[in-house]
Amino acid sequence: xxxxxxxxxxxGVLDPQxxxxxxxxxxxxxxxxxxxxAGKVIEIELAETDPERARGEAEEMARKLLAxxxxxxxxxxxxx
Amino acid sequence: MNxxxxxxxxxNRERDMAIALEQSSGHKPRMLWHTETDLSGIDLVVLPGGxxxxxxxxxxxxxxxxxxxxxxxxxxxxxGYVLGVCNGFQILTEAGILPGALLRNAALRFLSRDCHLRVxxxxxxxxxxxxxxxxxxxxMAHGDGNYFADDATLDRxxxxxxxxxxxxTPAGEITEAANxxxxxxxxxxxxxxxxxxxxLMPHPEDLxxxxxxxxxxxxLFDGLCSALAA
Numbered sequence: 001x002x003x004x005x006x007x008x009x010x011x012g013v014l015d016p017q018x019x020x021x022x023x024x025x026x027x028x029x030x031x032x033x034x035x036x037x038a039g040k041v042i043e044i045e046l047a048e049t050d051p052e053r054a055r056g057e058a059e060e061m062a063r064k065l066l067a068x069x070x071x072x073x074x075x076x077x078x079x080x
Numbered sequence: 081m082n083x084x085x086x087x088x089x090x091x092n093r094e095r096d097m098a099i100a101l102e103q104s105s106g107h108k109p110r111m112l113w114h115t116e117t118d119l120s121g122i123d124l125v126v127l128p129g130g131x132x133x134x135x136x137x138x139x140x141x142x143x144x145x146x147x148x149x150x151x152x153x154x155x156x157x158x159x160g161y162v163l164g165v166c167n168g169f170q171i172l173t174e175a176g177i178l179p180g181a182l183l184r185n186a187a188l189r190f191l192s193r194d195c196h197l198r199v200x201x202x203x204x205x206x207x208x209x210x211x212x213x214x215x216x217x218x219x220m221a222h223g224d225g226n227y228f229a230d231d232a233t234l235d236r237x238x239x240x241x242x243x244x245x246x247x248x249t250p251a252g253e254i255t256e257a258a259n260x261x262x263x264x265x266x267x268x269x270x271x272x273x274x275x276x277x278x279x280l281m282p283h284p285e286d287l288x289x290x291x292x293x294x295x296x297x298x299x300l301f302d303g304l305c306s307a308l309a310a
Contacts, residue, residue, distance in 0.1 A: 013228060014262070016188045040137075065145060068138055068174065070181045071228055 003058035091130035105305035127168030140170030169279035180229030186262025209299030218282035
């Protein structure tokens with residue numbers, strides 16, 4: 001199975017990178033750009049074939065390493 | 081005093097730290113590769129500055145999982161002294177040994193410049209050669225030094241007087257302009273509750289000799305080395 005872990009800064013944590021991207025989009029002439037937030041996507045191939053166990057494994061990986069839960073939140077999706 | 085400096089791949093300030101420790105203690109520190117786990121006979125563990133593992137994922141995230149950090153965690157639990165500077169501070173927070181996290185600098189720029197630090201308390205082995213409220217100069221060189229913690233943690237750090245240094249003006253005022261990286265409450269360094277673990281972003285080890293432009297950082301190492309030699 002493949003797990004996809006999306007890691008984002010928690011709301012309330014300043015995201016200067018997202019802000020800079022937002023400014024650049026406005027400079028390019030994109031009107032109506034509101035808040036922009038930047039995060040990370042990590043794809044992991046897993047030997048596990050059961051979707052629920054794969055999800056559990058990926059969530060543990062996210063808690064232990066992929067996300068720093070002091071500042072980041074994460075969500076996991078699994079696919080064949 | 082037996083000091084050990086931990087080497088992670090990508091660290092680059094270990095020699096500066098070794099010079100500072102040797103100059104103040106008269107003893108060469110031991111260099112400890114990140115796969116080593118034997119800290120017996122060590123009084124002080126130093127996590128130096130640099131860019132361990134290329135800052136991949138998050139600064140210090142990979143180093144925090146290395147074998148030596150398990151030993152450092154036990155060492156801290158036994159009451160050992162640990163100093164983490166710059167990347168070393170990031171590693172201490174990633175390992176959960178100190179609270180909070182170091183975010184990207186608020187202005188997004190890598191900062192390579194001097195800053196001024198106000199000593200928030202002087203009754204620790206690290207700050208005993210300064211006076212409370214004294215300001216000293218220290219070089220900073222980091223892209224991710226913006227200290228963050230939730231309000232409850234910040235209130236606890238302040239309430240328990242665990243803030244070691246704050247970014248200040250040369251006159252000791254805590255201002256936004258002096259807070260170059262945008263850190264919460266101008267925090268530049270914090271202590272563990274037993275005051276034996278210190279993490280800070282700036283580099284006192286790079287201002288210990290007149291040839292380097294000053295000796296503002298030397299009292300930190302003089303105080304630390306004499307306290308641990310006793």
